[in-house]
Amino acid sequence: MARHLSLVHAPALGPAVLDDVWPAVQAALDGDAPLAVLPAGEGPQAAARAVLAADEPLEDGADLVVVTSGSTGTPRGVLLSAGAVRASATATLDRLGGPGSWLLALPVSAVAGLQVLARSALADTTPTVLGPGDRLTDAVAAMPAGRRYTALVPIQLRRALTAEPDALRALDAVLVGGAATDPDLLTAARDAGVAVITTYGMSETAGGCVYDGVPLDGVAVRVTGHGVELAGPQLALGYRLDPVATAAAFSNDTDTDGRRWFRTQDVGTLDGVRLTVHGRLDDVVVTGGVNVSPQAVEAALRAHPAVADAVVAGRPDPEWGARVVAAVVPAPGAVPELVTLRSWVAERLGAPAAPKELHLVAAVPLLHTGKPDRRAVTRLIEGA
Template identity: 45%
Template sequence: MSTLRLVPGTPDAVLSALTALLDGTGTAFAPLPGDPAAAARVRQAVVPDEPLESSEVGVVLATSGSSGEPKGVLLSTAALVASATATHERLGGPGQWLLPMQPYFVGGLQVLTRSVLAGYTPVVASDYPDFAAGASAMTGERRYTAMVPTQLARYLRTDVEVLRGFDAIVIGGAAMPAGLKAEAAEAGVTAIPSYGMTETGSGCVYAGEPLAGTSLRLDDQRILIKGPTLFSGYRLQPELTAEVLRDGWFRTQDRGELVDGRLRVVGRVDDVVISGGVNVTVTAVQARLLEHPGVKDAVVLGVPDSEWGSRVVAFVVGEVGREELRDFVGEVLPRTWAPRQVVRLSALPMLASGKVDRQRLLDGVR
């Protein structure tokens, strides 16, 4: 049985390991973050001391752990190549990529995979004084980058002309707010929202339409995905693998709708919590809070509660009071959906992947 090689999660080290994997001279690897605590969590998920389940495994990546402990995701070399090839096909052809994120998450790793397959040396943003300097170092005829919504919002304020120079900017890691999408379009920036996760080899749905080879269907709103970019399973967790991979379909934890053939993600399966006997859709509450002019950012979660079963808690960046927010929610949603607790923060805690650290929020109020 083949073994798993740990490599530093730096762009140079991951690129070297990935290049060798793609040309057939390398072996399966798992990239480790530089932070010791994060690296320990990754080691626990990828289990480097045990033989790999299959010789076809190319990379083992740890999920972000935004909702709990990270899991080791087994990705074959074929899945990585299928994702990169389909992405280039959707965007209009191979090109050079700028990497402004960490390569030990699937989004950053696939920026490097696309670069290798396209025959270009990727430009690593952290090697330059700022984002604009990195972009100016690109020489490819077609130029691409990928980033999370928070990065796009920041660069729209500081580097909008630089953003216009990209043929496409793939947005992933978190949902792209409608306001941000409109702002980018108005600025003449080609920002394409993507949907996917580590288990799907990065984004597999662009602007609501699946990439070539990817199929979608819904099971009572739960999004199911099938295609060549899917992972092979969870590291040393056959029962969990069997639960989510059935007949070639990956059962995600997300809910969606198909509107004119396009996928619209409406929330997570666990976004409906029962509070005092009432079913509350926390994503709807969150969306309403974000419409308040005094709310800069917000996340709404259900927190276990001895009296209510679950209490609806809003984590809000802004100076608005609890009662004002409850009244605001109650204007368009059932009053019983209004958050029972409001936690005001200067900023939402974020993971390196660009996702909100939900577990940290929950740990702070339990």
């Protein structure tokens, strides 16, 4: 008998998550009712509905479908089995030192928020939800006694470290992922006594599968001409109703250990078992024949006292092939200037990495996953 997806609307973070989404996720993890959580917002929700095609029979073995952010192209529905999600959650709890209670601070339509629910289910605990306007201090104080964890994106960590560092220190682990985390931010957090752990992964790996550069138990990593490749029991089955994209991203032939591999399209290096990710293959800006990493330039810009946040992209240039362009959120009371920031970046990364164009923005647009919306930033720049 054909199985079909149930679509659940993702409410704004708050008690409604426990009423509407939490029971549905538990049922999906038990293999009882295949589920997809729709993101908030009319545009993202319409795109998700089109990808999910709930009227079409669901692929064999899938129990949850997570819609990607679309940060690297058209959104896709990632087919996850309950076993893959459970394997990921179990490996995370083992790495962190055992089950505990979780603070949900991320959208449940994204895999990072969904995994907070999955880890809570495995630990047989109900997550505490951080709602809009809630103080982190109050939410952490409301968590049960014992080991306490949360997962954040870098901008949340940055804000909490400034406003409520004591609340972060009260947690046994703060997972941070979804986007590259500035080394300076990590240093500041660790110097402040926060047990922060960087995570690397994506919807196709049921969430983070490499912690502080070291793969979780059961996860295999290799670096090839396709970039970083990942294998393990947490791997997705493929993409919803898209066999072409599935074949391009997932190896059909298993290796000698019987593993399938996912091609991430991320650039990385391996030092023994430790993985360092440098950015995406398609994000690199080639300017004057020199490869420039947008993430490295963003990190350098955020370290400047006049900059609160930054996103970097490349734009066509008749002389250089592409020029580095920066969209910057000024620090309170500051007015960043191009000449100053160019010098700042050049001193740290070399002259080719220095932005040739600067745009001041009130805030960096974000996708529903919490990642910077680079396409929206590009549209802002082009409009300017």
